[in-house]
Amino acid sequence: MxxxxxxxxxxxxxxxxxxxxxxxxxxxxxxxxxxxxxxxFSVIDGRLMICTLAVGLAGFALGWDYFYPFPKSRPVLIVCVLGYFILMGILTLYSKYIEKGIxxxxxxxxxxxxxxxxxxxxxxxxxxxxxxxxxxxxxxxxxxxxxxxxxxxxxxxxxxxxxxxxxxxxxxxxxxxxxxx
Structure with a gap:
């Protein structure tokens, strides 16, 4: 062969x-x-989990705003946007201190x-x-x-x-x- x-x-x-x-x-x-x-794949899986949560939060905000247009959805959008930025901060720390270029x-x-x-x-x-x-x-x-x-x-x-x-x-x-x- x-x-x-x-x-x-x-x-x-x-x-x-x-x-x-x-x-x-x-x-x-x-x-x-x-x-x-x-x-x-544990390190990559951790990064993917954080990214999936962030995208899920953004998708939830999009869906909520679709069913309850802007003035009603404002508190939910604020929470989702803040949650998204917090998750991106966590992702940055994860990349720097856990992944370390691995x-x-x-x-x-x-x-x-x-x-x-x-x-x-x-x-x-x-x-x-x-x-x-x-x-x-x-x-x-x-x-x-x-x-x-x-x-x-x-x-x-x-x-x-x-x-x-x-x-x-x-x-x-x-x-x-x-x-x-």
Missing amino acids: AEKKQPEVKINKWDASALKNSLDDSVKDVLIGQYKYTEN FCIAKERARGGLGPDIVWKGSSSLKRFDDKYSLTISRNDSEVTRVASVGNFFDSKGVLVKSAILEQVSTMHMELEKRNQ
């Missing part, structure tokens, strides 16, 4: 968000695909199925107008951070060099494994 060939990732190398997103996706592919860890949470089953699972997290940052990609991989309570130029991971045409990502993540992974033995 032929191995499925993944398409090459080609981006506009001057678009910082495209650079960061493609690097993040590649690191996630290594953790989930190469190491066969199970992805955990783009991947993966769980490694404990050996023999006994004991707690090992949690791997991948987080990154790429400052605006900077070529330094900061990648942090953590395993339970220890972490390793590497800062490298995005030019190390893309060729001159803007094609992602997956072997460079694999090498970087594997090195960081081995360092955390050794540290936690």
Whole structure:
């Protein structure tokens, strides 16, 4: 059976968000695909829950105003608008203090199925107008951070060099494994 060939990732190398997103996706592919860890969506689910509540509140205000036009709906609209802005404030705090740039949470089953699972997290940052990609991989309570130029991971045409990502993540992974033995 032929191995499925993944398409090459080609981006506009001057678009910082495209650079960061493609690097993040590649690191996630290594953790989930190469190491066969199970992805955990709890952080993303928390963000989606807050957003769903905010949209639900806005939808409720819209429906209430439809059935009870403006002068009658004013108190409900005020409460819904204030609630929406409070939820957006909570979302901002959640993104800053809980997500912390985390783009991947993966769980490694404990050996023999006994004991707690090992949690791997991948987080990154790429400052605006900077070529330094900061990648942090953590395993339970220890972490390793590497800062490298995005030019190390893309060729001159803007094609992602997956072997460079694999090498970087594997090195960081081995360092955390050794540290936690």
